[in-house]
Amino acid sequence: MDIRVFLLLLLVLVSSVEHGFSLYEDQVGLMDWHQRYIGKVKHAVFHTQKTGRKRVVVSTEENVVASLDLRHAEIFWRHVLGTNDAVDAVDIALGKYVITLSSEGSILRAWNLPDGQMVWESFLQGSNPSKSLLSVPGSIVQINLKVDKDNVILVFSKGFLHAVSSIDGDVLWDKDFSAESIEVQQIIQPPESYVIYAVGFVGSSQFDVYQINAKSGELLKHKSAAFPDGFYGEVLLVSSDMLVSLDATRSNLVTISFRKEEISFSKTHISYLVGESLGIPVILPSKLSGILAVKFNTLLVFIRVKSEGKLEVVDKIANAAAVSDALSFSEGQQAFALVEHVDGKILLTVKLSHDWNSDFLKESIAMDHQWGLVQKVFINTYIRTDRSHGFRVLIVMEDHSLLLLQQGEIVWSREEGLASIIDVTTSELPVEKKGVSVAKVEQNLFEWLKGHVLKLKGTLMLASPEDIAVIQDMRLKSSEKSKMTRDHNGFRKLLIVLTRAGKLYALHTGDGRVIWSLLLPSLRKSGSCKHPTGLSVYQWQVPHHHAMDENPSVLVAGRCGPHWDAPGVLSFVDTYTGKELNALGLTHSVAQVIPLPFTDSTEQHLHLLIDSDQCAHLYPRTSEAIGIFQREFSNIYWYSVEADNGIIKGHALRSNCIGVVDEYCFNSSDLWSIVFPSESEKIIATATRKLNEVVHTQAKVIADQDVMFKYISKNLLFVATIAPKASGEFGKPTPEESWLVVYLIDTVTGRILHRMTHHGSQGPVHAVLSENWVVYHYFNLRAHRYEMSVIEIYDLSRAENKDVWKLLVGKHNLTSPISLYSRPEVMTKSQSYFFTQSVKALAVTSTAKGITSKQLLIGTIGDQVLALDKRYLDPRRSVNPTQAEKEEGIIPLSDSLPIIPQSYVTHALKVEGLRGIVTLPTKLESTTLVFAHGVDLFLTRIAPSRTYDSLTEDFSYALLLLTIVALIAAIFVTWVLSEKKELQEKWR
Numbered sequence: 005m006d007i008r009v010f011l012l013l014l015l016v017l018v019s020s021v022e023h024g025f026s027l028y029e030d031q032v033g034l035m036d037w038h039q040r041y042i043g044k045v046k047h048a049v050f051h052t053q054k055t056g057r058k059r060v061v062v063s064t065e066e067n068v069v070a071s072l073d074l075r076h077a078e079i080f081w082r083h084v085l086g087t088n089d090a091v092d093a094v095d096i097a098l099g100k101y102v103i104t105l106s107s108e109g110s111i112l113r114a115w116n117l118p119d120g121q122m123v124w125e126s127f128l129q130g131s132n133p134s135k136s137l138l139s140v141p142g143s144i145v146q147i148n149l150k151v152d153k154d155n156v157i158l159v160f161s162k163g164f165l166h167a168v169s170s171i172d173g174d175v176l177w178d179k180d181f182s183a184e185s186i187e188v189q190q191i192i193q194p195p196e197s198y199v200i201y202a203v204g205f206v207g208s209s210q211f212d213v214y215q216i217n218a219k220s221g222e223l224l225k226h227k228s229a230a231f232p233d234g235f236y237g238e239v240l241l242v243s244s245d246m247l248v249s250l251d252a253t254r255s256n257l258v259t260i261s262f263r264k265e266e267i268s269f270s271k272t273h274i275s276y277l278v279g280e281s282l283g284i285p286v287i288l289p290s291k292l293s294g295i296l297a298v299k300f301n302t303l304l305v306f307i308r309v310k311s312e313g314k315l316e317v318v319d320k321i322a323n324a325a326a327v328s329d330a331l332s333f334s335e336g337q338q339a340f341a342l343v344e345h346v347d348g349k350i351l352l353t354v355k356l357s358h359d360w361n362s363d364f365l366k367e368s369i370a371m372d373h374q375w376g377l378v379q380k381v382f383i384n385t386y387i388r389t390d391r392s393h394g395f396r397v398l399i400v401m402e403d404h405s406l407l408l409l410q411q412g413e414i415v416w417s418r419e420e421g422l423a424s425i426i427d428v429t430t431s432e433l434p435v436e437k438k439g440v441s442v443a444k445v446e447q448n449l450f451e452w453l454k455g456h457v458l459k460l461k462g463t464l465m466l467a468s469p470e471d472i473a474v475i476q477d478m479r480l481k482s483s484e485k486s487k488m489t490r491d492h493n494g495f496r497k498l499l500i501v502l503t504r505a506g507k508l509y510a511l512h513t514g515d516g517r518v519i520w521s522l523l524l525p526s527l528r529k530s531g532s533c534k535h536p537t538g539l540s541v542y543q544w545q546v547p548h549h550h551a552m553d554e555n556p557s558v559l560v561a562g563r564c565g566p567h568w569d570a571p572g573v574l575s576f577v578d579t580y581t582g583k584e585l586n587a588l589g590l591t592h593s594v595a596q597v598i599p600l601p602f603t604d605s606t607e608q609h610l611h612l613l614i615d616s617d618q619c620a621h622l623y624p625r626t627s628e629a630i631g632i633f634q635r636e637f638s639n640i641y642w643y644s645v646e647a648d649n650g651i652i653k654g655h656a657l658r659s660n661c662i663g664v665v666d667e668y669c670f671n672s673s674d675l676w677s678i679v680f681p682s683e684s685e686k687i688i689a690t691a692t693r694k695l696n697e698v699v700h701t702q703a704k705v706i707a708d709q710d711v712m713f714k715y716i717s718k719n720l721l722f723v724a725t726i727a728p729k730a731s732g733e734f735g736k737p738t739p740e741e742s743w744l745v746v747y748l749i750d751t752v753t754g755r756i757l758h759r760m761t762h763h764g765s766q767g768p769v770h771a772v773l774s775e776n777w778v779v780y781h782y783f784n785l786r787a788h789r790y791e792m793s794v795i796e797i798y799d800l801s802r803a804e805n806k807d808v809w810k811l812l813v814g815k816h817n818l819t820s821p822i823s824l825y826s827r828p829e830v831m832t833k834s835q836s837y838f839f840t841q842s843v844k845a846l847a848v849t850s851t852a853k854g855i856t857s858k859q860l861l862i863g864t865i866g867d868q869v870l871a872l873d874k875r876y877l878d879p880r881r882s883v884n885p886t887q888a889e890k891e892e893g894i895i896p897l898s899d900s901l902p903i904i905p906q907s908y909v910t911h912a913l914k915v916e917g918l919r920g921i922v923t924l925p926t927k928l929e930s931t932t933l934v935f936a937h938g939v940d941l942f943l944t945r946i947a948p949s950r951t952y953d954s955l956t957e958d959f960s961y962a963l964l965l966l967t968i969v970a971l972i973a974a975i976f977v978t979w980v981l982s983e984k985k986e987l988q989e990k991w992r
Contacts, residue, residue: 042939096140156168164180179216235249242309246309258272296309326379380400433489497513527562544608545609557577559576572590598642608629612642691722697774698925765785770845792901839901876902
């Protein structure tokens with residue numbers, strides 16, 4: 005009886021301990037991290053007039069509208085619009101609504117300023133493409149169109165001028181200008197006026213002014229005048245009745261007076277103002293009262309517009325970077341900010357429009373040179389404690405970073421370049437060196453002891469809520485996962501990411517912090533490279549275990565121009581220090597980069613760079629590399645896809661380049677080509693296997709003890725084509741005129757191994773190819789649903805090796821060479837399933853040895869990542885599987901793929917603007933790292949077959965210790981009781 009009571013108490017104790025260690029609040033962020041961004045800022049509007057939270061509303065190049073806290077740079081609220089819904093303008097109406105114009109002036113929205121909830125949305129008509137203009141009155145205009153204090157929002161887009169109520173978004177009236185063929189440049193609404201002026205060009209030499217009643221939209225007056233020299237670019241409003249533009253030759257400034265009875269022009273030669281030829285002038289769109297800013301290469305000239313259109317130069321600044329719009333901060337006073345680059349610092353100057361000779365504010369701020377040059381500046385004012393006016397400035401840097409400057413200091417900064425990642429690779433961390441003391445690792449012995457005391461209190465359930473918060477923070481900042489050394493499981497790595505701004509970042513996979521960043525000099529505007537564009541990043545040098553003292557490096561490829569035949573640039577960067585080791589400006593273009601599976605004695609990977617003429621250039625340019633390359637010369641093949649022309653070609657190396665003295669340059673020959681008929685097929689998607697993918701076994705044992713050999717080839721290419729009529733939006737083509745055709749092509753011989761047609765289907769198509777199978781996603785017009793299809797390809801030429809016993813003992817004959825030029829005997833199995841969601845990206849998990857079962861990672865339209873077991877996409881699924889098939893793990897067939905809420909890798913989080921998913925193998929075979937990037941970043945680790953080779957992070961070692969101690973105590977107590985009972989029985 006005593007033993008039973010003791011065991012019952014022990015069970016209660018174990019149950020209570022299990023409940024006590026099931027807390028999750030101190031485990032948040034241990035296996036994943038999530039970072040939120042907004043992108044490069046295009047427009048910014050401050051809202052600091054009222055008491056409460058000071059904020060700035062911004063729109064970005066990533067189609068994001070957001071409200072930021074001016075104190076701490078936190079995101080109050082944020083909306084990521086669609087990929088085709090670019091924001092044209094942002095403003096604030098009635099002091100409580102954020103007004104956005106997007107989609108080339110088609111959509112006007114109002115958002116609630118405090119919380120970002122949408123108040124109303126208006127769709128504006130129009131069909132003629134034109135410049136989009138938004139005009140929100142800064143003060144209340146008493147027009148009484150609907151109710152008092154209703155600001156009338158004026159929008160010009162697609163040939164129409166619209167007047168929209170800021171309260172409910174109703175279109176009060178619109179005026180059609182499409183018949184007049186006018187390109188409206190400005191909408192001018194003088195304060196306390198009922199008249200609107202729409203000014204613009206008809207053709208290149210006629211200037212028109214439309215005077216319109218603001219209440220009804222009635223046309224009051226129309227004036228036009230011809231200017232024989234013609235106009236170039238846009239016009240700039242410098243006062244309520246004066247405009248400035250460049251003439252067609254860009255050698256004269258033209259002032260236009262438009263509010264008089266007759267339109268008058270005044271022309272001034274630029275050389276008369278500046279005295280010499282300084283380059284091609286550009287009028288900056290800065291809204292300065294009575295002053296215009298003209299940029300000449302590196303020189304900025306400020307010109308005052310006087311009466312009768314006369315121009316006067318007021319200042320010339322050599323190193324000016326950006327100028328803000330004018331800001332009205334007191335009665336009749338306007339100020340603007342000017343930013344210059346001087347001696348590695350930026351010089352911020354605030355000037356008054358009416359008093360140019362004196363500087364209202366002048367500050368010098370030290371800047372990180374990795375931010376680059378200032379590109380945009382926005383100014384705002386505030387009242388100091390002494391009731392004087394102070395200024396804060398929001399600046400956008402060359403690398404897309406966003407900074408707030410106030411009182412000569414950087415208040416905060418945001419690395420917004422990470423919202424535009426274009427390519428990702430990885431680098432291993434250095435090996436941890438022995439002999440490092442605990443105090444050195446933990447930086448402070450007292451902090452180390454304090455941390456362990458807190459951890460002990462948490463283990464014994466004695467920690468207060470404040471202690472739990474401290475423990476959580478310690479785990480996030482000082483845990484094993486954030487160390488700068490390798491771990492035995494391979495979870496700690498460096499993510500090397502390249503952004504659209506040409507900046508390279510190294511992110512720690514443990515907590516996502518930026519280890520280093522480098523604004524690549526080769527991808528910045530210079531004399532020889534006017535329009536640099538980053539393309540991709542590759543692993544260049546990966547030291548092996550015998551060269552641990554050497555640092556790994558990456559290769560960044562880019563080009564000097566937006567076109568594919570522009571000259572290329574290369575940059576080599578150390579992944580541990582972030583220093584550029586070397587940079588090359590190429591004489592040839594970079595159309596394709598092919599990493600070769602060869603390394604030299606220094607562990608540098610060989611790469612082939614294919615130019616626009618299909619010539620191959622070998623890098624590194626060393627004698628050792630050329631020797632290795634010559635030995636494999638006849639085994640190198642590649643392909644190119646010309647999607648616009650519908651052509652796929654295969655290429656091989658032929659000889660050294662003719663007419664060029666360069667032993668590292670090789671001509672190529674076309675081996676084969678596939679031409680898709682343009683009237684019936686258009687290439688929309690291709691997919692290949694990962695170069696580093698590991699296949700554990702080439703054989704698949706099926707339910708009847710038979711063996712199927714996978715067709716494994718690194719030269720397999722998946723191609724999807726659609727009917728030209730099906731390339732538009734959903735609903736436009738009919739099912740009869742839409743079809744999707746998929747191909748599996750061998751890129752060495754050009755042989756089509758498999759072809760399948762999906763009638764009544766259209767794109768977009770997303771596909772992923774792994775091992776011997778491909779999964780692709782598309783839209784079925786007949787069923788009005790999305791579908792996912794799978795194709796598996798098997799090799800039938802190895803039928804004599806199907807003896808399972810020989811396969812197990814390794815006696816099957818797989819030593820015979822396999823040539824792609826021999827016609828393979830293949831078999832394909834395919835199946836299609838309905839899928840309820842649209843897809844943005846597809847990826848597949850990858851592990852170190854390829855043993856773990858695969859999961860498909862699906863980037864959904866809701867900007868989340870869903871993990872779907874590959875078994876659901878097995879083409880051998882049937883409605884009633886046999887018992888043997890059930891034992892094999894085949895799932896009964898259903899028409900739809902399941903979406904299990906617990907299978908969302910991102911949990912309740914969203915990766916806004918999701919663009920790509922990257923999977924990274926770890927040393928632990930069961931686990932893979934998943935990195936999703938878009939406007940946001942997210943990383944986690946998942947185990948498709950569960951962690952069968954390790955204990956989980958949340959395993960309770962304390963519970964195990966208590967259980968062992970309790971069992972030992974129970975054994976001892978039981979032994980004592982047993983001895984007593986045995987002694988009593990002997991005394992009977």
